[in-house]
Amino acid sequence: MYDRMQELSAKNIKKIHDATLALLKNKGVSFKDEEALDIFKANGHKVEGTIVFFKESHIQKALKTAPGRFTVHARNPEKSMMVGEDDFVFLPGYGAPFIMDVNGKQRRATMEDYDNFCKLIQTSAYIDMNGWMMVEPVDMPHETVHLDLNLSNMLLCDKPFMGSPISRQGALDGIEMAGILWGGKEKIMDKTVSVSLIKTQSPLTFSGEMAGAFIELARHNQACAVASLVMANGFANFSLAGILTLQNAEILAGITLAQLVRPGVPVIYGATSSVMDMKTGTLSIGAPELSRNIHLVAQMARFYNLPSRSGGGLTDALCVDAQAGVESTLALSTAARSGINFILHSCGILGSYMAMSFEKFLIDEEVCGMVRNMIRPMVLNDDSIDLGRIKAMCGNDAYLTHPKAFQLRRTEFFAPSLMNRKNPDAWGSQGRQRIDQIAEDKVAQRLASYEKPDIDPKIEKQLTEYVENRKHT
C-alpha cells in the first residue's frame, strides 16, 4: 500500500531495536519498588540499587508470551471489545484537572463532571470503552477518590473500563471491585475486564506507585498499557530516532516485568511522545511530531506483535476552535489509520491535557464516527457497481425517491449528528452558531436521555458498601 508517511524498513527497525537493547543492557531502567527488584533478581537480571539491566534473552522471552490481541470483557457481554491487530478501541480523555466551558473559562472539575462523562460514554455510539480519571474531581478526598471513580465507572456504564493504577492499593481496590461486579473475584482471575495505564517516568524510570500497581494488575490478569512520554526539545535533546529508542527501552522493560509476574498477561505498547514548544516551554500535543511518532510507534508495536496505544483527539488549543479541530483530527485519524489499537484521549481534551470540554467531547466523538466510516472498506461486486442503474440514470429525475436511494442512505453513507450541513440562510436564521455552541445544547440533550444500565441490586449494594468500608479504614 502506498503511503507518504514513513515506512520503517526491517533494517531501520533493527537499528532501533539494537540501540534499545544496548541501552537496556548498559544503562538499565530504574524500578522504585522492592518487589519489582526481587522479581527481576529472581529471574537472573543484574540489579544495582534500583537499576535493572536486561539481556536480549530477557526481552525475547517476554515477547514470546505477550499476546498480540486480547478481549477486554464488559459486564454487558455485547459490549466486550477486541484489542490488537485490526481491532481497535476509542477511549475518552484521561487525567485532566480542569473543565473548560464553552466561553473559554476554566474551573476545577467535580465528581458531578466525572459522572457526566460516564453518562456520555454510556450513550456514545462511537466511544468503545469507559476511561479512568477523565477528570480529577476537586470535591472528593484525594486518598479515596479512586474508589468513587471506580464505582461510577462500574455503575453508570456497562462498557469495558480502565483500571485505577494510582498505587499498589489503588490497583487492588479496582480488582476487588471488579470481582464484586462479576459476582466473585474468581470469575475474573483468568478474564481481562480492565486496561490500566502504566506511565513511565522518563528517562528510564518506573515510580514505586506505578511498578507496584503494575505487578498487582499483571498478577490478576488485568491488561496494562505501558506508556512512555518523552518530551523532545525538553530533557530529551535528541532527534525523533533517539526518542523512539528511549521510549522503546522503557516500554520493553515494563513489558518484561509483566510477563515475569504472569506470562501471557495482555500488555499494550504505548507511547505519545511529542515536543516541548521552545517559545512557551510547554509540552505540545498538537504538534505534527506527535502524529509522526504515533505512526512509528504503531510500526514498532507490530514488529513486536503487540497491541499499540497512542493518544487521539489531542490539542494545545485552550478553547474549542478550529485549532482544536485541526490538531485533534490529525492525531486521531493518524492513530486509527496507522493501526493503533488502544486510542486513548479520543474525546474531550483541551490545552495539552489541562482540561476536558463537554462540547469538544461531542465533536471529537463525531470525528471517531467519521474515521470509522472513512476506513470502512467499499463493497465491490456487480450489485454495488450496478452498471444497469448507472446507464439508466441520465435524465431520470426521480432519483430522490428511487427505492435504492432509501436503502443506500441507511447503509452506505455516514449520518452526522452534529456537523452542520445547513445552507447559509438556514444557518443564519438559527443564529449563526459555531459547532461548539451547537454542541453545548446537545450535551444537555444527551445527559437528559441517559438511562442507567441494569445491574443486580445486590451487586450494586456490595460495591457501594466496599467503597464505604474502604473510606472508613
Added chain:
Amino acid sequence: MYDRMQELSAKNIKKIHDATLALLKNKGVSFKDEEALDIFKANGHKVEGTIVFFKESHIQKALKTAPGRFTVHARNPEKSMMVGEDDFVFLPGYGAPFIMDVNGKQRRATMEDYDNFCKLIQTSAYIDMNGWMMVEPVDMPHETVHLDLNLSNMLLCDKPFMGSPISRQGALDGIEMAGILWGGKEKIMDKTVSVSLIKTQSPLTFSGEMAGAFIELARHNQACAVASLVMANGFANFSLAGILTLQNAEILAGITLAQLVRPGVPVIYGATSSVMDMKTGTLSIGAPELSRNIHLVAQMARFYNLPSRSGGGLTDALCVDAQAGVESTLALSTAARSGINFILHSCGILGSYMAMSFEKFLIDEEVCGMVRNMIRPMVLNDDSIDLGRIKAMCGNDAYLTHPKAFQLRRTEFFAPSLMNRKNPDAWGSQGRQRIDQIAEDKVAQRLASYEKPDIDPKIEKQLTEYVENRKHT
C-alpha cells in the same frame, strides 16, 4: 505498509476498470463541441449525435502517452514544481462566490479580495502554486473578468499558476498571456506553465465550453486536471463502487481526447465526488465519504500511472470553527498521505465551496505545513539515535542550552506560526482569542509584508495592454 484504509486488490481494480470500459463502450460520453466530435471520428471512434463511444484500444493508447509526472514551470525557476508520483503540490480554494468574514457575515467577493489571495499565496511558505478563480469578483464584468484574474496571477505572484478554462477563447487568452510572460509564445509551446481544471458535467458529459478549452490547452501542451464530481445520494443513487466507476469513465474519456489532440500532454486524474446530505439536499464536502473517495481515487490514478487530483481543506462549516478544522484536516491529510499529487482547495474554503475565508486560509495553510512535516521521514543513523547523549541525560538539567538542542530546534521540529501553544494565563491575558480571531490579525500583517515580485517592465506593459485591448474588442 499497514493501513486501515482500504487497499484495492488488483482484482478489484480490474472490476472497476472492466465496468468502466463497458460503460464507455455501450453508453458512451457526450462531448458538446464540434471539434471534439471531429477529432474522435477521425480517430476511429463511433459517434452518435454528441455521444462518443470508446473501445478498450482507444483508452489503452491514450494511457500509453500520458505522462506519470511532469514539471509545471514558474516564471521564477526556483518555484517550478513537479507533479506526479511522490511529488505533490498544495493549491488554494477555487470558485467561491462569497467571502465569509470572521463574524460569520458573508458578502460578494471583489477583485481586491482576489488580489489579496494572490498576495497571500506569494508570501506562503506552504502553498506551492497559485490557483485560479479563488473567488469570483462581483465588481468586474463577467465577459472579461478572466483577463483580470490571469493578469493578477501573473503579476502579483511568481509561482506556477492555474489556467483559465472558462471557454475556448478564455483558455486561449490565458495561453497568449502566458506567452507574453515568458517572452514569446514559442517559448511555452513545449513547456507546461499552467494547470487547468476541466470539470465534467456528471453524468457522462463534457460541456461545449469545457471541451473547447480542453482542446486548446492540450494543443498548447498545458496540463489539465479532468475533474469528475459525482454526487452520491443525489442523481447517483448507487454505492461508492458505482461512483468510482462513473467518475473513472468520465476521466478516461477526457484523457483520451487530450492525448488525441497532443500525445504526451500532461493530464491529471481528478475526482472529488461526495454525498448529498439527505436532510438539507446540499452537497456535503465535509463528509467522510469524500476522504474514502480520495483514497480510492489515488489508487485508481496509480493503476493508470497518472498524477492524481483531489480536494484538500474542504468543509461544510459556514464559519471558521472546530468543524471547519475537523473536516478540512481529515480530507487534506488523507489526500497528502494517500498519494494525491495535485491538492486543490487546500486553503480557505467554507460552506461547501460557497465562500472563501481569509482567516481559514491562514489556518489551512498551517495545516499544509503540519502535514508536510508529519510525512517527513525520520533520519535514522547512529548520530540521530545518539545513545551517548541518551545515556548522559539523566540528571542533566542544562538540556535547554545544550548546543544540540539549538540545532534540533532549527532542523528537526515544526515551528508553528499560528497555532496557540500558550498556557491558560498567557492566553487569558491576551483576551482568550480563538484561532480565527488570531488569524484575522495575521492576515493584515501578511498583506502588509507583501512585496510584488520583480518583472521586466516591458513584459508587464505588454500584459496590461493585452488585457486592455481584449476588453475593447
